[in-house]
Amino acid sequence: MTRVLQVITGLGRGGAERQLAGLVRRLPVECEVVSLTGGGPVADEIRALGVPVHELGMRGNRDLTALPRLVRLMRSRRFDAVHTHLYRACVYGRVAARLAGVRRIIATEHSLGAGEIEGRRATTGVRLIYRSTERLGAVTVAVSPTVADRLREWGVRDVVVIPNGIDATAFAFDPGRRAALRAELGVPPREPVYGCAGRLVPGKRVDVLIRAFAGLPGGRLLIVGDGPERRALERLAWRLGVGPRVVFRGETGDVAGALAAMDVYATPSRQETFGLGVVEAMAAGLPVVYTTCPALDDLPARLAPHARRVPADPAAFREALARFPVPDAVRLPVPAAVATYDIGEHARALAHLYTGVFTGPSTGPAPAEGGSTPWPTTGELPEVSSGAAVSPRR
Template identity: 65%
Template sequence: MTRVLHVITGLEHGGAEHQLALLLRHLPMECEVATLTHAGVLGERIRSGGVRVHELGMRGNRDLGALPRLVRLIRGGRYDVVHTHLYRACVYGRVAARLSGTPRVIATEHSLGDGHIEGRRTTRAVRALYRATERLGSMTVAVSPTVAARLRAWGVRPDRITVVPNGIDADAFAYDPGHRAVTRRRLGVPMDAHVAGCIGRLVPTKRFDLLIEAVARTPAAWLLLAGDGPERARLERLAASLGVSGRVVFTGGTDEVAPLLAAMDVYAAPSAQETFGLGVLEALAAGLPVVRTACPALDDLPPGEAPHAARLPAAAGPDAWSAAIGRRAGRVPVPPAVRRYAIEEQAAKLARLYGGHGGGEPSAARTRPVPESIPT
């Protein structure tokens, strides 16, 4: 049986991390996981499912001691495929896999935005290092055609890019009125309140400040923001300054997404750019009407695949968001778009990529030097 090692930067709450945990339950081969930093709660959940998780204890981007540890792990495991996820893991993982002689090296690009990657600016040094190490791999997987276009703009050859979208287990998000009641009581949200919400890291590119301003213009509306990140303190101050602290609930990072979606009446996603938009799909799977800006998962589909997902332009301000949030509520049918991204189908696509192991090493891997450091 094909043996696969997934290398990821960390296993805290995040879209790429949760996507990996979901894939591991559906990939039809023997998988292990190596996290450069620490396993965290999600790592323990993966272990409880019977998947071995290795922790490399990396202390920072320039902790080059992690590289020989990863090389030893890959050589000792005799893996057929190394599959990397997230920027730091892609850089270190590709180098270690080639030094180890792994026949097939796949990387998934989850978080390449327009001018940023994983919330950080894409400087010239970041792009150069990415391109240099990309050539050490066999194939780069983009989670959407939008990300594939960004990779090509970075100089990655088109024949080295393939699109495998993120997957979703739609049944896991099916609306449960019991979850709705329990979650609202736990969060202190009135049962009859009109609740907008969004799930994601609290970073500037998500534009959650726009939602807080919109709720301040929407009498009696509440807002659930599920996630954590560097913007939390600023967003809390903004809610206080607008007098809506009592109606804006910060839940922090959580694995319990379905109950939070059940507690909402409308899902609002104002991010001006995304790599995929998994949160929007999860909301649609929960039967929520959606108001959103960027969502490649829907933008790349034919019209009519998600009729209850209204799109606002990036220039729309708080008044437009207030109006859109205020006039949408109640459960709607799960649209065809959700079924297009069934996790079983996406896992099968990756399994076919893994099945190509055994090919020769790319000539670029023999001629290009190994990078000496990772930009901070």
Template identity: 60%
Template structure:
């Protein structure tokens, strides 16, 4: 019988976890619904267009106590076989609600646990304590890379409760499109032969787009295309003006594939990544890529991604690399090879099938093993201290 699954996510604005969920909804062999803690979001329409029911919890802040009883009621009405949570806030509230609602399986994907950061924000002892206490309420926690699995272990999550299921990618959706290249370049006033380096991601400090702007200011010609939005946008725009760098800020967009087709080089100096999905998407588009942190590639043999080059976050190194690629005449033609073998390694179909197995597994089968007495104590504490529905 096909499992009925409720995905709980904090919001549906443009972001890696949000786009990964949307991709999963198209490939999971399960009957899926989505609950978003916040209302609206740029990807809400795409979820509905995929024929997936969407429930908005209308949470007004991180500590809005009304969210928990609303989630519990939704889960009880839905009689779901599994709840799958995504991102920190929804994992905390979603796990507690699922336990109170009696959902048989509770799976959480840890998308954004960095080294000292979670979802771009610095972690504290209180954040780690709450995470560990509520993690015990679930059946298993999915790490999107071995790097994230090690970080979960450092936070005190037992290895027996963690399963590594990498993010998936639909390579065909990011295949190079000459028509999209022309259309996107025209939209942003970029000439057909102009060199374009670019990146996709939330405009937050850990992405180090400031370093990218500083480096590109030293490139003789060309354009830097930053695709995404976030709290650092105003500061980054000011930096670009101050340095005289030719930078186009697109804001969030659903047409990531088109933006990648418009580029000649992908540049990602981010120092905090749990997987590095945007680098994989760039490789799927046939782009060469410069990057600092990408566990998805670091966990594979280098010959599976020969067009990806790792650089330290040193300004002179990035200046030299960008100047080198800007001077390559071949880069301006738009012609590019197909994706390297690393992209096929992360095919979304295999990822979705592995998650579907977790939805129907019994506790004790791998991740989600029978809890210890300490686990039971922490579960009781998390549930009894939560607001009652």
């Protein structure tokens, strides 16, 4: 069986980390995982699946002692492929894999924004290092066409679009979980709960949501996640007079339970590479108000009829939220957009890359501006389901 080492910067409760945990459950290959920095709740989840997790304890971006340790691990375990996730892991992982003689080097770009990467400014030095190490790999996986376009702007040559995936059944609405969490929070059954989930960083614009909520006559705002902006957001809620009605839940391993307690999902994030939280909310049967979500913006609107796009402005969000009726705990039908992002399809597409069928350079016409050509069926790449696309080497 094909043996793959998954290399990731850390294993906290982030979107990329949760994607990795979902993938190792379903990939038809033998996986091991290495976290450059250390453990975390997602590391425990992965170990519970019987998948080995190695922790390097890297102290920072310039801790070069991690490189020889990573090379030794790759050589000793004789992996057929290395798959890297997140900036630091992509840089160190691709270099180590080349030094270790690993034949297949794949990278996934989860968090490339316009002018930033993983919430930090993409300086000239960051871009130079990224492009230099990218040339050591076979292909870079973009989680959306939006990210693929940004990678091409950076000069990345081989880009495969394989969207993020979710297990929709894991987020199916459970009235028992709704009742339990609402009771824990002291929320009456028919009190509206607006909510969001994600890392509390400036780019998520949770302050816009709090300001919008402050203008509503009642209800609760449930904020799931943690991050450097939490204290400032808590102070803002109290300053606006809605402190008692804004619940900061913190990080949780039960996102599905939190979604069950909500009635509307709202996210004014100014930049997203995919918008995983929005797709999960739709899988839970929630209406969605959002500003940026490539997962929806790259699809026909008819596939997500209960999603409303509005500017990241408190007045616009307040008006959109006020339109929803008092909840009765009856969920909306799960829209067709959710089925587009099945994690099983994601895993199957990645497995094709691991087996080395793609040998590049690929042939065929250049992609239309803003788009991608279909996966070639000439033998260079396997034919896969819709949702995966590749741009040729230029």
